[in-house]
Amino acid sequence: MLVSTTSVVEGRPVSRYLGVVTGEAIIGANVFRDMFAAVRDIVGGRSATYERGLAEARDVALEEMQKKAEGLGANAVIGVDIDYEVLGQNNGMLMVAVSGTAVVC
DSSP: EESSSSSSOOTTTOEEEEEEEEEEEEEEEOHHHHHOOOOOOOOOOOOOHHHHHHHHHHHHHHHHHHHHHHHHHOOOEEEEEEEEEEEEGGGOOOEEEEEEEEEOO
């Protein structure tokens, strides 16, 4: 399945628009992850643990969106937007939400 943030894909004209599709994933930051991230904040550098968590949540959300598009008979999703939000008590959870337009190219 073709997934693009653009509304037009060169060489692949849209023949049918099937509607908006979405996907969401929420991950919680556990105590150990928070401890190691706090140490990173103090000493500097990137938090590979959080980065892996973000990447996993993004992949889950994109996969969910693609499955919904396939269910509509789409072979592409265009105009994809990826949003990140912090949720929960003490901002202990991260949500990744994706949306796009399911189309047939």
